[in-house]
Amino acid sequence: MSTTCSDTGPERAGGSTEPEIEGASGNLEHVAPGPRPFTHVAALYAGIGAFLDVTVPFIRQALDASEPILVAVSANKIRMLRDALGADSEGVRFADMSVIGANPARIIPAWFRFVGERPSPETCVWGVGEPIGPERSAEALVECQQHESLLNVAFSGTPLFNLLCPYDTEALDHSVIEEAHRSHPLISRDGLSAESQIYRSVAQAASPCAIPLDPAPVAAAEMAFEGQSSLPAVRRFVEDQARAAGMPDLSDLTLVANELVANSLIHGGGSGVIRIWPRDGSLICEVSDHGRIDAPLAGRRPPAPGQYGGWGLWLANQLCELVQVRSFDHGSTVRVHVRP
Numbered sequence: 001m002s003t004t005c006s007d008t009g010p011e012r013a014g015g016s017t018e019p020e021i022e023g024a025s026g027n028l029e030h031v032a033p034g035p036r037p038f039t040h041v042a043a044l045y046a047g048i049g050a051f052l053d054v055t056v057p058f059i060r061q062a063l064d065a066s067e068p069i070l071v072a073v074s075a076n077k078i079r080m081l082r083d084a085l086g087a088d089s090e091g092v093r094f095a096d097m098s099v100i101g102a103n104p105a106r107i108i109p110a111w112f113r114f115v116g117e118r119p120s121p122e123t124c125v126w127g128v129g130e131p132i133g134p135e136r137s138a139e140a141l142v143e144c145q146q147h148e149s150l151l152n153v154a155f156s157g158t159p160l161f162n163l164l165c166p167y168d169t170e171a172l173d174h175s176v177i178e179e180a181h182r183s184h185p186l187i188s189r190d191g192l193s194a195e196s197q198i199y200r201s202v203a204q205a206a207s208p209c210a211i212p213l214d215p216a217p218v219a220a221a222e223m224a225f226e227g228q229s230s231l232p233a234v235r236r237f238v239e240d241q242a243r244a245a246g247m248p249d250l251s252d253l254t255l256v257a258n259e260l261v262a263n264s265l266i267h268g269g270g271s272g273v274i275r276i277w278p279r280d281g282s283l284i285c286e287v288s289d290h291g292r293i294d295a296p297l298a299g300r301r302p303p304a305p306g307q308y309g310g311w312g313l314w315l316a317n318q319l320c321e322l323v324q325v326r327s328f329d330h331g332s333t334v335r336v337h338v339r340p
């Protein structure tokens with residue numbers, strides 16, 4: 001088995017890989033000695049027919065080196081790749097992105113598990129992940145983009161991990177492609193890769209997310225809370241609102257709301273506000289307080305067995321279809337979407 005990543009993807013060249021986006025250029029010929037660090041590439045392709053052109057050669061590099069590879073894409077693209085790879089597809093681990101990435105915050109934990117299972121620290125591991133497609137809602141798209149940026153934080157100290165993220169330039173808006181240049185240090189197109197000069201640094205990616213959320217509707221049910229003694233009333237409030245919205249199972253939402261409020265009581269100044277409202281068949285619940293969430297990977301690293309605290313955002317990500325975490329100068333908000 002090969003123990004180094006002697007080749008990490010498409011041929012490298014200077015010059016722009018996406019001319020209409022200023023600053024997407026660079027030259028990668030000089031590489032420091034020793035194990036390669038985490039390699040995170042946005043692979044641009046035009047249309048479904050070109051998807052195989054950017055993924056199959058990358059996958060074959062891993063297979064030729066007998067190194068582990070996980071491919072997380074849509075079910076349709078998994079079928080395409082199996083057909084293209086033939087019998088070699090047996091050496092690939094596939095995951096349906098609509099399952100592991102239904103909530104985008106669950107994707108990094110999947111990569112943590114995969115990288116953690118490598119046979120030895122000297123073994124290179126490979127991945128293909130395509131979380132962003134035209135089917136994503138506007139809210140989910142923002143969370144996917146946040147995920148792509150946080151990958152650089154999660155694996156900045158991880159050597160020998162090559163991750164390729166395909167982006168369909170025909171199906172996605174120009175602004176989405178531009179954001180890919182900000183969240184990926186390397187951009188690949190037509191078999192050539194180059195550094196993105198508008199890449200957002202790891203330090204910038206680790207700063208608290210302050211992308212504004214749409215305000216809660218005026219009709220949203222609202223309750224202020226303060227002190228641990230308010231938790232029973234919070235649970236009753238959530239149960240009442242869930243019943244009024246016709247949710248048959250109250251346990252997940254009640255548990256998540258309880259944990260988020262408990263976090264606010266401990267870390268958010270001891271008080272806050274919880275709001276709930278129905279929308280498009282889902283129930284949305286948000287908890288706001290005066291604290292600040294500075295841990296960029298909160299809710300994306302599984303708590304250690306027996307750990308006290310640190311479960312709130314993790315549970316929310318496991319039980320909710322979407323979780324939006326925002327931290328501003330005046331406080332923080334966690335908004336969760338639950339579908340019955």
